[in-house]
Amino acid sequence: MKQIYLDHAATTPMDPAVIDEMTDSLKNLYGNPSSIHSFGRKARQALDKVRRTTAKVIGADEKEVTFTSGGTEANNLALIGTAFRNKSKGNHIITTKIEHHAVLHAAEYLEKNGFRVTYLDVDKDGMLDVEKLKASLTQETILVSVMMVNNETGVFQPISEIGQLIKDHQAYFHTDAVQALGLTNIHVDNLSVDLLTVSSHKINGPKGLGVLYVKKGTKLDSRQHGGEQERKRRPGTENVAGIIGFGKALEIAEEKKQVRKETYLSFKELFLKILDKNEISYYINGSKNNTIEHIINLSFPGTNVESLLTNFDLEGIAASSGSACSAGSVEPSHVLVSMYGSENSRIINSIRFSFGLANDLSQVELAANKIAKIVKRLTK
């Protein structure tokens, strides 16, 4: 049975054009960008081209683009790197309870090292209240980290409002934009962010590649030491083919952004329409409208996650109970707990569906009908 992959927020298939571009570079551009001969310089040029593309897409300068091994490394570098470097200015950090574990666990590590971290809750729509954040800001605050789009609910956070709020505060502002890239306009100046994380494998690029935007003048300690690559922020021979693959994926994503937004929105609407037609009772977790096109998180009253996922899997539908990074564990979603409290039944009966390159309309229709049947059976 052919799988219907509705888990693009966990990871995405690579675009065939990305694979081609990478293959070509692995065959012909394998020099070490730090080598002084022309073979090395060619690799460096290819690298810098992607650096420029990336900078252009997010409205940055190419010198502000640091390639990393992925979103986790970029988030760790952003939080830990700025916290330690700016300790003399204060020891307070603000983030939310709904961040990715790469942010939350980095923040917990900082707590063990003498920093005080405020973890803000979100409301029932999955949104952070900017007023709450404002109330938490102190003279001691050196960093605020809020994700742009939540990876479980798809809800947009008010990044530019937060950016405006702390523009004149000493605190740096970091946003994890991993789930936003490709379907949203990201402009670092409009958002007023100092640091921004993106990941390649969430936009049909290769795994093992991410970017941290670091605004000029931002003081940041590197987490690794070695060669002088990436302006010493991130030493290690650059993953040239990975970077080229990411560059291609980014170009395609930008070019097809509007079409994809419309397509995934139509998938989402069709999906819900079929559930409605089958009289399935469900709740949408998070705001209905302030949500990115490719993610929808649904609660099915009277069911539970394990039996839903097992039955989906048997029917060839790949979905998820939360972020893949925590899906292996039986712990309830920290995002839904923040929204509804730990006693709410939504915690144990919710599923995230996320659309993408692997889907077409007929697949979505088929999946929705199968899901309707399963939910009916389980709630009988």
Added chain:
Amino acid sequence: MIYFDNSATTKPDPNVLDSFIKVTQDFYGNPSSMHDLGKNAETLLRKAREQIANLLSVSNDEIIFTSGGTEGNNLAIKGIALQHQARGKHIITTQVEHPSVLLACEALEELGFQVTYLPVDNYGRISIEELENSITNETILVSVMYVNNEIGTIQPIEEIAAITNKYPKLFFHVDAVQAYGKIPINLNIDGIDFSTLSGHKIHGLKGTGLLYIKNGTILFPLLHGGGQEMKVRSGTENVAGIVALAKAMRIQLDHLNEDQKSLVEMKSELLRAIEKIDGTVVNTPTENAAPHIINFSIPRLKPEVVIHALEEHGIYISTKSACASKSPDKSSVLVACQKNDEVSRSGLRISLAYSNTLEEIKYFNQKLALVVNQLRKGIR
């Protein structure tokens, strides 16, 4: 094109490339996902880990995948230092390590650690007695590379292990990046606790590598997040890169078993020709040296000029390590070997792969003699 800069980076093996492409196409799931696509990716990851453990004669759970050699070295050194600093704050390494070891140690000095940088003899080897004499009650880590990346010296790793094994408090890390597949190595011996390998030095992909961690050894993680890689290295696994690494390691080991002689022959042919050129100084030792690295100096000729002149003939060699290419003039390795200023300034490195041929060596030898002749005339 004749590529003799294989210590900087290597061309991905076509079979490695095939594996990489196949996995990106057919196994793109996130290994942490619970559905079939995730489980299939996880199975593949587990198999790659098993294969690699087999090749290294260690257990599956002793392999941690990283983004490369720099991360592996940083993780081992900082991971031990941060985890075990209560036991002592002294580290022993050598003056000829890769920058990712040296600068990781320097970063720890800023955190209050004491580091002994052992000197080496004219051949780049440390003295076992000196190492043993440097061990104090405070020493928690010894880090010594297996094969030097600039001149190819093999360090007496097994003898060092015999010493570190006498001190139960002491951990021993071996940077084996330049050794794997070029000389027989045994990591599974008493006394060795960690070893770093890199994919792109053995015809695998950039952005891949591993750290061998002896069972029961606890390391403080560099990256916090989803808890992948037994909680030592968070971040979505680069599945295709890892499968490619397993493939590259197997192929490289086959080469070592079957064609190591060819490297030795090519090296002696090169040395014969280099020694014939008036005034050249061979920096690579004649004994206890890896078969793929030949370092020599042509005093009073700028190495960059020689490199570019050889490039005109389609030949690519290097000066020192690519990671240190930007630091000015002298090679710190040659300086540590007590070479005089002129020799330290004019070092050139040839580094071979199994795919190089005797014909290429002969062509190179001709061109080198020609280039040196022309350049010397030019400076007269």
